[in-house]
Amino acid sequence: MEVDIKKITILGGYGRNGTKEQVDQVELRMGDLLSIVGPTGSGKTALINDIGLFANEDTPSRRRILINSAAPSEDFLDDPSKNPIALITQHTGFLSDMKVANFLDIHAKVRKNTNPDSVVADVLDFANQLTGEPIITESAMTELSGGQSRALLIADAVIIGNSPIILLDEIENAGINLTRALELLRKYEKIFIFVTHDPRITLSSDYRIVMKGGAMQDSITTSAEEKRIGDLVTHMDKIIVGLRDQIRSGERPVEKEFQAVMELVWLT
Amino acid sequence: MKLIMCAGPPTSGKTTVLRQVIRRLLKKGRRLAYLKVDVQYADEDELIRNEFGIPAKKIYSGELCPDHASVLVLGDAVKWAEKEGADLFVETAGLCLRCAPYIQGSLGFVVLEATSGMNLPRKIGAMLSLADIAVVTKIDLVSQAEREVFRANIMDAAPLDVVEVDALRGIGIDRLVRKIEQAQDIERPLMLKGSPPVATCTICAGKKDIGWEHHFGVLRTLDTDLFYRGE
Ligand SMILES: Nc1nc2c(ncn2[C@@H]2O[C@H](COP(=O)(O)OP(=O)(O)OP(=O)(O)O)[C@@H](O)[C@H]2O)c(=O)[nH]1
Ligand SMILES: Nc1ncnc2c1ncn2[C@@H]1O[C@H](COP(=O)(O)OP(=O)(O)OP(=O)(O)O)[C@@H](O)[C@H]1O
Ligand SMILES: [Mg+2]
Ligand SMILES: [Mg+2]
Ligand SMILES: [Zn+2]
Numbered sequence: 485m486e487v488d489i490k491k492i493t494i495l496g497g498y499g500r501n502g503t504k505e506q507v508d509q510v511e512l513r514m515g516d517l518l519s520i521v522g523p524t525g526s527g528k529t530a531l532i533n534d535i536g537l538f539a540n541e542d543t544p545s546r547r548r549i550l551i552n553s554a555a556p557s558e559d560f561l562d563d564p565s566k567n568p569i570a571l572i573t574q575h576t577g578f579l580s581d582m583k584v585a586n587f588l589d590i591h592a593k594v595r596k597n598t599n600p601d602s603v604v605a606d607v608l609d610f611a612n613q614l615t616g617e618p619i620i621t622e623s624a625m626t627e628l629s630g631g632q633s634r635a636l637l638i639a640d641a642v643i644i645g646n647s648p649i650i651l652l653d654e655i656e657n658a659g660i661n662l663t664r665a666l667e668l669l670r671k672y673e674k675i676f677i678f679v680t681h682d683p684r685i686t687l688s689s690d691y692r693i694v695m696k697g698g699a700m701q702d703s704i705t706t707s708a709e710e711k712r713i714g715d716l717v718t719h720m721d722k723i724i725v726g727l728r729d730q731i732r733s734g735e736r737p738v739e740k741e742f743q744a745v746m747e748l749v750w751l752t
Numbered sequence: 753m754k755l756i757m758c759a760g761p762p763t764s765g766k767t768t769v770l771r772q773v774i775r776r777l778l779k780k781g782r783r784l785a786y787l788k789v790d791v792q793y794a795d796e797d798e799l800i801r802n803e804f805g806i807p808a809k810k811i812y813s814g815e816l817c818p819d820h821a822s823v824l825v826l827g828d829a830v831k832w833a834e835k836e837g838a839d840l841f842v843e844t845a846g847l848c849l850r851c852a853p854y855i856q857g858s859l860g861f862v863v864l865e866a867t868s869g870m871n872l873p874r875k876i877g878a879m880l881s882l883a884d885i886a887v888v889t890k891i892d893l894v895s896q897a898e899r900e901v902f903r904a905n906i907m908d909a910a911p912l913d914v915v916e917v918d919a920l921r922g923i924g925i926d927r928l929v930r931k932i933e934q935a936q937d938i939e940r941p942l943m944l945k946g947s948p949p950v951a952t953c954t955i956c957a958g959k960k961d962i963g964w965e966h967h968f969g970v971l972r973t974l975d976t977d978l979f980y981r982g983e
Binding site (some may be wrong): 531533537539540542543544560562564570571572573575578579580581587590591593594595627633637640641644645 | 904924
């Protein structure tokens with residue numbers, strides 16, 4: 485990555501009905517974790533697409549994106565190896581029938597990743613920590629399940645893209661291990677923007693933007709109290725994930741054991 | 753005047769891209785005309801005329817390859833647009849894929865769908881390699897990683913400018929408009945950029961002059977049906 489990314493700015497535009505957005509500027513610094521929340525159809529995906537494509541008053545919202553307080557270089561769009569943003573969309577399917585290894589290999593070259601020998605193995609290693617059934621390098625991309633596709637794209641963005649800014653659209657819906665994904669992602673110093681309906685992600689973010697009618701309605705900093713609630717929710721989630729894994733592997737849950745687990749998790 | 757040739761496989765998004773481009777150029781005060789060359793069915797002329805009120809025509813190539821048909825009629829079409837004082841946009845169906853309708857000294861772009869499979873750029877030959885710009889549509893339907901690999905496959909097949917767009921929402925179109933605005937005016941004589949691969953008529957045999965007057969065999973003008981000229 486040639487440009488040293490310090491800051492990304494979203495300059496507000498207009499909502500779907502043409503009125504100016506309530507929030508007229510959002511600034512994100514390296515290491516910040518932002519959530520974008522709001523009801524279905526409120527414009528969350530449109531907002532991160534604006535960011536991912538460096539909107540310059542040329543999208544329906546008329547927003548502008550600045551990188552380090554300046555208009556982004558044309559290179560970001562013309563040369564993927566210079567693009568500081570990786571956007572993981574809501575799509576959970578691939579269209580190309582290339583083999584996984586082949587695809588990752590080409591993408592590593594496109595992104596001018598300097599370590600292409602181990603890069604495919606590294607991506608799979610990362611991705612397979614998030615999936616139930618491991619991804620095999622010899623499978624065709626089109627054979628991957630929704631969760632496997634999403635896990636692969638996240639790993640691709642972090643390891644091949646090595647992108648300083650990562651945008652993720654509703655990763656909770658992909659059937660991947662979300663808690664594990666968040667743990668892995670937080671090891672990296674990046675700007676993360678999550679479009680999400682999940683309170684675990686929202687309440688562990690630094691702040692959140694609330695969308696309505698295609699517009700940024702409000703920007704809320706997460707309070708210490710909210711962060712504590714977030715921790716509680718994460719504990720609750722561990723219980724659910726444990727139960728889910730048990731059922732998924734064909735076991736039958738036992739009430740007494742479940743209650744014991746609940747109490748145990750609750751105490752930690 | 754400028755002549756802009758737009759080619760690409762069926763339903764790749766040519767009309768959708770052109771509508772976005774035309775809307776923006778009209779706002780900037782340019783006068784435009786539109787011609788669609790298709791094999792047997794097209795409704796774009798009506799659509800464009802109704803939406804923008806600009807002069808618009810279509811021709812059906814029928815038995816001819818659409819790229820051959822466009823060579824024959826473009827001479828007339830350029831005169832028509834000149835009379836209207838307009839730049840001419842030509843949308844061609846480009847079914848044959850091995851021919852290419854691009855004219856020397858005019859801007860040509862090929863429209864490809866991001867959803868069309870990673871090997872497409874390797875399959876379409878002159879339609880891609882003789883273009884000035886490749887416009888990739890439907891980027892809203894694929895992941896960024898796939899979009900980047902698709903772009904790399906295009907550049908591998910032919911080192912062109914690549915512009916990625918979501919033509920439905922008009923995203924990325926401004927960059928294409930800037931390139932069109934920079935295109936030079938046409939210079940006569942109008943000549944085809946490449947030679948079609950199989951020689952069965954004067955065009956196929958490598959005669960690149962634009963306009964039916966320069967050719968023999970089965971011909972047509974902008975406004976007539978096919979006729980035969982020669983021995
Ligand atoms: N999602 C999405 N759909 C698109 C995009 N561009 C075009 N489409 C859709 O693709 C379909 C075909 O688009 P057209 O513009 O008619 O394609 P064309 O190349 O002109 O087709 P022919 O002239 O019939 O060969 C339409 O349903 C468009 O709405 C895009 O960027 N994104
Ligand atoms: N500011 C805006 N101006 C015009 N159109 C907009 C704007 N914001 C969003 N839209 C359009 O509204 C539609 C719904 O928006 P979007 O897909 O972003 O919603 P979402 O919040 O991501 O919904 P979901 O939770 O279902 O994924 C899209 O077609 C989008 O292009
Ligand atoms: Mg969405
Ligand atoms: Mg069309
Ligand atoms: Zn042909």
